[in-house]
Amino acid sequence: MSASLLDAHATAARLPYPRLVHELRALLADASVQVPPRIVQPLAGGASLFVMPAADARVAMAKLITFTPANAGTPRAAIQGDVVVFDVATGERRLVLDGPTVTARRTAAVSALAAQALAPDAKGPLLVVGAGAQGRAHCEAFIEVLGVREVVIASRSASSAQALAAHARALGARATTVADPASAPCPLIVTCTPANGVVLRSLPRGDVFIAAVGAFTPHMVELGAELCRECAAHGRVVVDTPEAVHEAGDLIQAGLEVASFPTLRDVLDARPGARGPVLFKSCGWAGWDLAAARVALRATPSAA
Structure with a gap:
């Protein structure tokens, strides 16, 4: 199965706020959720690379983003990257979501x-x-x-x-x-x-x-x-x-x-x-x- 690669607009369309709020409650009650500490790798110029994995009994994902404070006030976004979503049972990559959109909407x-x-x-x-x-x-x-x-x-x-x-x-x-x-x-x-x-x-x-x-x-x-x-x-x-x-x-x-x-x-x-x-x-x-x-x-x- 080929993964769907979604841009910012398509990612936002998949993440309506009421459903997100409902899912956040559900996730906090889900005993199968595992979230290891995130890795923050400092980069030259004050930027950082974030590696953030998490999984439950059915879904695994990893967010890989850069945070570049120097981009503030420029056409470039301060946060850039992707969220890759996998099926736990098959190991298949199911979705690649726009990282900044996920970050903004879930926050x-x-x-x-x-x-x-x-x-x-x-x-x-x-x-x-x-x-x-x-x-x-x-x-x-x-x-x-x-x-x-x-x-x-x-x-x-x-x-x-x-x-x-x-x-x-x-x-x-x-x-x-x-x-x-x-x-x-x-x-x-x-x-x-x-x-x-x-x-x-x-x-x-x-x-x-x-x-x-x-x-x-x-x-x-x-x-x-x-x-x-x-x-x-x-x-x-x-x-x-x-x-x-x-x-x-x-x-x-x-x-x-x-x-x-x-x-x-x-x-x-x-x-x-x-x-x-x-x-x-x-x-x-x-x-x-x-x-x-x-x-x-x-x-x-x-x-x-």
Whole structure:
């Protein structure tokens, strides 16, 4: 059987956000899932090569991508690569998915799932800090999954912010742009920046839900230390997986004990905790890519 090689558009079509969110829940309850630690190979010029395998009883996949921060602000994407999907029983390669599309959509779906479980007010308005691929995906996921109808965009690039606002309007939401994220105290916030500096310093409001997805190494940061400590002291901090203990730069640089915080798996079926600010720190995990592979494989015409 020849594998289907899907471009970005075809990959996105196989990964609708509601199905992704449903599959993420299912994957977290699947005892057959195995996710070894990802390999991060430093490359010249500050780039990295990521090798991220995962498997369950029926599907195996490996994501092979490069992350090149120097591409920010250029026509070249910061993340490039592929997700290769295999059938466990036969060993056959079934799909090759566009890596950046999988990364953007599964990350946004994880944030939407966390907001469903944790956000005091999951209807918004939504503040998106960063207008790149992740900002776009988060706008789409929060509008489609959570029913958000008002979006505020903050970006260092005014043209990028305007373009994302126009996209949000095309999806049926009201959308505006701001120069300073602190000027838009929304109940939902996602930070989707290159994480080379703090973009949020003070807590916008006491019942906020913040999904911070930009920083995925100990040296990257989007959130100020005081904001992180405020959430830990007076609200809740939840990390996506236990691997965040080595990767959650925002929390590590704030001097917080990352291992003490619950994971998304821990809180999905728990009763809501005390009210207060909620910080969801997402660092990425090959398990999320496996969930996307499962969704995409089911959408394949020949899939059982």
